Amino acid sequence: MNTHSKKESPAKNGQRILSLWFPHLAAERILRQRLGRSWRSRPSDHLPPSHPPLVISHRDRNAQRISALDERAEALHLKPGMGIADARAMHPSIDIVEADPDADRRLLEGLADWCDRYTPLVALDGTDGLYLDVTGCTHLFGGERAMLDDILARFFQQGFDVRAGLAATPGAAWAAARFCGNRIVVSGEEEALLAPLPLAALRIEADIRASLESVGLRTAGAIMAAP
Known part of the structure; x- marks a missing residue:
């Protein structure tokens, strides 16, 4: 395939x-090591005290950036690609772990x-x-x-x-x-599913998406309807 x-x-x-x-695989690898494989399904009173938001870091050129994160970090509006220095300045308590692809x-x-x-x-x-x-x-x-x-x-x-x-x-x-x-x-029903979704649903490269969006083609349906 x-x-x-x-x-x-x-x-x-x-x-x-x-x-x-x-969506949180890299962070879950760390959390399963720390909290046990069944950490999601255990009652809250059987878990350790709440862990800090977890961020996975990798070097991109000359800067450390977020490559992955857990749900707690997502709730703080942190995102992949954001600089670690900026993320730490916004939320000093985040737990930062080096990526291990x-x-x-x-x-x-x-x-x-x-x-x-x-x-x-x-x-x-x-x-x-x-x-x-x-x-x-x-x-x-x-x-x-x-x-x-x-x-x-x-x-x-x-x-x-x-x-x-x-x-x-x-x-x-x-x-x-x-x-x-x-x-x-x-x-x-595949076309009906795809039609209202953003262009990213078609797995189009980011630079091509930007070009299409600049001329008003913002959904999969718009692409499918184009002559």
């Missing part, structure tokens, strides 16, 4: 692709192996996602909704925040996971 292609091929007859997105990759590969229980066709999607080809598999788990609920619950129990999208094509599944929460897209 080509995870880099921006142009969608027509869906194969009956094909169903599940996209899983782990190799460890993050190993964790994602482990999650891919774990997903073999649902289908043998699992592929990594960038640094924070997975694709599962679940064509012909969902009935073994009680249907698409039951399978999706099972996956989400099991990952939550293991300490992960995951968003899921299930659709007939990898692109539609990817967009559903990242822009629509946990969404099952009925085959044939």
Whole structure:
């Protein structure tokens, strides 16, 4: 499965692709080490005192910048790409940890192996996602909704925040996971799903997006309707 292609091929007859997105994977790797793998699912009175907002830092040219963060840091309106010095000036109590891309990759590969229980066709999607080809598999788990609920619950129990999208094509599944929460897209409704979404849902490069937006093309639907 080509995870880099921006142009969608027509869906194969009956094909169903599940996209899983782990928006806080790098931070969760640290939190699971500190608080235990089941930290999300334990009662609050069984957890240590509240941890400070967690920020993952990497060097970009001559500056340290945020590469990832947890939900607490997000709630402070910190964002990837922001300078660490600026983030610390705004919120001195943040916990800053150096990025470890190799460890993050190993964790994602482990999650891919774990997903073999649902289908043998699992592929990594960038640094924070997975694709599962679940064509012909969902009935073994009680249907698409039951399978999706099972996956989400099991990952939550293991300490992960995951968003899921299930659709007939990898692109539609990817967009559903990242822009629509946990969404099952009925085959044939992919364009209706994509139409109101921002251009980023089409996995268009940032500089191309900026050019399109400058001429008023701001949604996927606008692109699809263009001559």
